[in-house]
Amino acid sequence: MMNSVDSPSHASKLVLAEVAAIADRLNQLAFREGSYASALEWLYFNRYSQAEANEQLYAMNWPIVGIAVQGSKHMRVGEQIFTYGGARLFVAPISLPITFQTMQASITEPFLGIGIYLDPQRIAELVPNVYPQGLPPMDKREAGYVMDADAALLNAIGRLLECLSNPSDTQLLAPLVRDELYIRLLRSPVGVYIAETVFADSVVQRMTQAIAWLREHYDQPFKVPELASRIHLSESSFREQFKAVTGFSPLQYQKMLRLQEARRLMLSEGMDATGACRMVGYVSDSQFSRDYSRLFGDAPSRDIARLRIGSRPVVR
Numbered sequence: 446m447m448n449s450v451d452s453p454s455h456a457s458k459l460v461l462a463e464v465a466a467i468a469d470r471l472n473q474l475a476f477r478e479g480s481y482a483s484a485l486e487w488l489y490f491n492r493y494s495q496a497e498a499n500e501q502l503y504a505m506n507w508p509i510v511g512i513a514v515q516g517s518k519h520m521r522v523g524e525q526i527f528t529y530g531g532a533r534l535f536v537a538p539i540s541l542p543i544t545f546q547t548m549q550a551s552i553t554e555p556f557l558g559i560g561i562y563l564d565p566q567r568i569a570e571l572v573p574n575v576y577p578q579g580l581p582p583m584d585k586r587e588a589g590y591v592m593d594a595d596a597a598l599l600n601a602i603g604r605l606l607e608c609l610s611n612p613s614d615t616q617l618l619a620p621l622v623r624d625e626l627y628i629r630l631l632r633s634p635v636g637v638y639i640a641e642t643v644f645a646d647s648v649v650q651r652m653t654q655a656i657a658w659l660r661e662h663y664d665q666p667f668k669v670p671e672l673a674s675r676i677h678l679s680e681s682s683f684r685e686q687f688k689a690v691t692g693f694s695p696l697q698y699q700k701m702l703r704l705q706e707a708r709r710l711m712l713s714e715g716m717d718a719t720g721a722c723r724m725v726g727y728v729s730d731s732q733f734s735r736d737y738s739r740l741f742g743d744a745p746s747r748d749i750a751r752l753r754i755g756s757r758p759v760v761r
Contacts, residue, residue: 460532463599468514470606471557480560484615487623488605491558493547504705506543508563508642510630511535512594512602516556517549522588523692529591532599536635537589538563538642539649540656541691542701559602561626565653568627569643575631576640583637586649588692590635598629651676652690655683659695663702664726669695703727704740711749718745 474483475490482489493516511520517530521544522537529535530549537543550556605622608614631640641649654676659667672695673683687695707721719730727733734744741748 459596460594460599463596463603464514464532467512467559467599467603467606468557470603471514471559472555474606474609475557484609484612485619487562487564489560489562491556491560493550493556494552496547496550496556504543504545506537506541508539508565509535509537509560510563510626511537511558511560513556513558515554516547516558518556518558519546519548520589521545523688523697525588525692527589527591532594534592534594534598535589536592536630536639538635538639539653539690540660541588542693542698542705559606561602561605561623563627563639565643567624568631568639571624571627571631572640572643575628575636580637580640580644583641586638586689588690590638592633592635595629598626598633601625601629648686649690651678652687655687655695656691656698659699659702663699663706664724666726667699700736701740704737707733707737707745708741708748711745712752721745 471490475492478492478494480489480491491513496516511518511529512532512534513530515530517528518535520527520529520535522541527535528548547556601622605619605626608619608622630636638649641647642653644650655672658672658675669684670680673680676683678686684694687693687698691698693701703725707718707725707727710716710721710724711718716724718734722730722733727736737745737748743751
């Protein structure tokens with residue numbers, strides 16, 4: 446006979462209760478519109494009071510786990526679209542250029558979300574305890590993953606938010622709760638993909654090295670074969686694995702980095718389109734304008750003017 450605690454209906458009630466508790470707490474903590482950091486540098490909040498039916502925002506996502514406890518969101522990585530809300534988590538084990546769109550939100554029930562950055566160094570320290578016999582076989586890798594959160598993981602997120610009410614708890618207890626979250630994630634269905642990112646010479650680790658190089662040298666021209674050689678892969682294998690892990694080709698990834706940085710320079714630092722174009726490595730104004738319009742839906746000057754009127758943040 447199935448124990449009532451383990452029954453699907455009871456489990457669902459526990460999950461829903463945890464989600465409601467997190468939403469209530471987050472509604473108090475995330476009291477202003479937008480995306481912003483909490484007292485913990487690796488934890489941030491989202492609050493949006495209107496859905497962006499026709500507007501998509503662009504960002505450079507660090508390795509992260511995100512949860513939308515109220516409302517829902519679409520995340521697009523390359524050609525893949527991920528939808529999550531309620532008790533569903535979005536996990537991106539590596540840095541990715543993303544497009545995101547809030548699909549469900551209102552003034553009375555705003556979108557409320559949490560993002561927790563993944564610390565590769567700390568995860569590397571925990572992986573041997575979770576996988577003492579090494580990593581199990583993996584299925585096809587994806588640029589991101591969506592999974593259902595269980596009540597225990599949600600409870601840990603709730604306790605993490607509670608730590609923010611006391612400076613001493615924020616300093617002493619929050620890192621311990623974060624370790625618990627990491628362990629629960631590593632033991633989850635997507636845990637092996639998170640763990641793989643910290644294994645030396647794994648495919649994902651090599652892609653992470655390539656991404657780090659691209660992020661540091663995004664404004665410089667490069668040749669794919671040379672970058673492949675840098676991480677000790679053939680060009681064909683590098684192209685295939687990079688696309689599988691990130692959803693982009695290496696050149697597409699660099700272009701996304703350049704255009705998002707150009708947008709930030711124009712919006713946040715008041716740089717004109719020509720200056721931003723040169724700063725991020727473009728040599729042709731017309732090519733920059735075409736690429737920018739293709740990605741953001743409008744010419745640079747009109748796009749920035751619209752963003753300033755709407756006070757929409759450009760997330761890095």
